[in-house]
Amino acid sequence: MSHFEHTSLGAAGLPADLDEAAHRCLVAGFDGATSVPDPLKELVDRGLGGVILFTRNIRDARQVRRLTDELRAIRPDVIVAIDNEGGGIGHLVAAGAPDVPGSYALGVVDDPNLTARCADALAAHLAGLGITAAYAPVADLRHRPDNPIVRTRSFGVDPELAARHLRAWITATEARGIASCAKHFPGHGGTVTDSHLGMAVDPRPYDALGVDLEPFRAAVDAGVPMLMSAHVVFPALDPNRPATLSRRILGDLLRHDLGFDGVLVSDALEMKAIADEYGEAAGARIALAAGADQVIVAVCDLNVTLHCRDAVLDALRTGVLAEERIQEAAGRVRLLAGRYATPPTSDPAGWDADAGIEAARRAVRSRGVPPAVRGAHVVDLFPPPHPGLNWGGEDLLSEMRAADPTATGTAVTGECADPDSLVEGIVRRCGAAPLVVATCDAGLHPWQVRLRDALSVRRPDAVRVDTGLPEGGVLCSYGRGRVNLRAVAEVLAGL
Template sequence: MDDLTRLANGVVWPGFLGGDVPRWLEDELRSGLAGVVYFAQNLHGDTAALSARIHAIAPHALIGIDEEGGSVTRLETGTGSTVPSAAQLGMLDDVDATQDTAAEIARRCAAVGVDVVLAPVADVNTDPRNPVIGTRAFGSDTAVVSRHVAAAVRGIQGAGIAACAKHYPGHGDTHTDSHHDLPRVDATAEEMAQTHLPPFSAAVQAGVRAIMTAHIAVPAWGETPATLNPAVLGMLRDEGFDGVIVTDALDMAAIRETVGIGGGAVRALAAGADLLCVGNPTNPGPAMLPDQDERDFRAARDAIVAALRSGELSRERVEEAAARVARMAEDLASSRGDRQGGALNAESIVRRAIAVQGELPAYADLPTDVIDVRRPSSLAVDSAAGHVASTLAAGGRVVRLDAETADDAAVADIAVGASRQRSILLVDRLDESSAQRAVASAIAGAAPDTAIVNVGVPGDGIPGAAVLDLAAASLIAAQVARRMLTGN
């Protein structure tokens, strides 16, 4: 392998298919690949053994994972998260609880050989319609988000692994999912500076090792997506951040469908990014090819090599990026045996965070029908996870209704059913423009003793109804809600 290819490998961070190290990945790890990012589809076996295998091949390989707690988990995808969400922690506003929760997340990740936790989310969720951030954020108040981001960074890194705050310069004021399109944030530069940048400054001041970019366009700083925009990434350096700038996944539509994975890789490096997250090779769904992981990796790596050879990309810029990645990798490799974490009373934190609007009705501790009108899960957030509905139902029926497409007759039928059979209504969006709110109002009118469980961003209540604002589609939130409803 020539030196340019090895150099390019040092800034690429791919996903891969399956629960073992494929041959192509082993070859690239031996040739200087920066490491890998785990996704749920990698973690059905012995994850600690998988990590040990990767580190045996390449001791300085960085293993990263999206493990945020609440609605976003990779380690507990099959069952649902058992730690509080960022939104719950922000609602509680207890920075010690946030630091303890982050330390517990880090402890669990370190136990399976992970080096970098792709958290905390530092976005300020100012748009309640946001389909991709929502309860992943600590809230909509800049000061609250800032202090909890700093606490989370301290908790994660105090356990001996790296935190990666995301998504710079702030993905909270969007109503488009960058997995599917390029969101546009029409805030002024002053509004961005006052509302969305301070949590990242707080992360930098707390010593965060890495910061992930957002695939968003902020016209105040130009039409180029932030990941590819040197003016935006330059602001991070001006802030004094000398850690690793990580891109969000290059296989997301905001990049893949505009400049492509390869073009995105080259332009991100040129803009100042250091480590290129390629993404989850299962994202194409039925269109996924058997070698999708290797194809996506090579699209990024080979484009970098070609750009280096043509002079489009300077060698000095890539060497600078690779050196930052290597420094972080060396530091983390030397601390793997010293990683620790403390005990966490997650149930107590979640119980303190859950808010109740209205008078909570009492349910018998028996199987209960659940009417589930939540939005479908996205590539980033398993918001419609089945474990929430099944935990609330405790053996009862779960009835799905698409609030966006249901006609008046379908909603009326559901409401009549709720009036005849005691039910729980499960929602994830109750803002004024939401179709779920109309369904909730209809059911509350027909069956006022129906509890409404909201796993999304808390909003205004429903007149005449009790609403439990869980602020997470997690197993532990559903368990606590069920106990609150049944008095246990």
């Protein structure tokens, strides 16, 4: 008799244990917040390794806890995860997330104890919601000023600085019983393309890439239980495939050279770097064969996840994907679930609610404090929210008005059809009041440079502020999280 005749078969015609193992290798997103849809219930019941939540799944804290409880009622060891980097990248604003300023501001302050306090607050909040895995912190180094995606999500360009803050973040998160995940291996900071929008390539030679591995090496040494791969091609490492799909990078470099034995999870497969070049289903199969343990299908349409699942099962049936590889991956996921799937039973309260604003203030004031400009007209120029990330509605004008009720302002979130009329209207509304012009990543968005310069010609006394990376302003927030902007507003208002 064959092995199949001796073994109970799952719904896909594979041995039940192999069907369950294949499902362990998937992390799924979904639409809705009030209940778990039936297709997701089936996936969880068959062994789904993880569920990733987004803003679309969040209404308030009580609703999130009901949702995570419902998921675990179906299968107690399903991991519930979320992107939770702090700063302007987060999905839990409506659920009362702690305000922390994001990694770059923390790197500017360079106080690992303060970073640990911020990470502890984020992790404690997750524990109270029943979310037990955070796809953070970012370990990418910010090499290029024209990199469109890492920017203030990074701790900085110095690998030793990034390493000490990664250790602080991971250790604090682990102490709360929450799984952390350093990303995006082996680094996304040397590219000029956002992998959400297309295939990113890092053209640097082999010897230049070693510096990017140091933060990941520090994360591994700190016991990080998960790493996330980058959809980036490194010709010096593997000229044919992005890291997510590369056996050389995931196997030889990560497993052998860095000695990582935790769960390696892919970045989301619907990102265009994978979806447009390979397709999500082929991406899932190739990533798992290359050494990934889990693949994320974050899109809300569960049909895409089912298509990826079916491609993996078909590859197992035909022998294209080795059973041993899936069982190895599923084994790592089971170990992760054994440590983190059940929310901590200790009281998650008691985090330091002031850590985030302290960090933001210290970052903003690190280069000195200019004279206050009370009653100013604030022009806030910033790009439209990134479609693949989250914007919680934070804006400089709201924070400025809270700090100085006499302030007025104009927000501009994209290139306008008639910039001359816009400038004329701003100057007229401002009148004799002080003018503040804030830009965010103006080097990537020339329309901001044009408006800023046109306003400076009309008002040479205008105060320049940067709300992304430093670009010559007298103040820099180092990010657009709520506390980043609040700290800038306080300085402008003289508080």
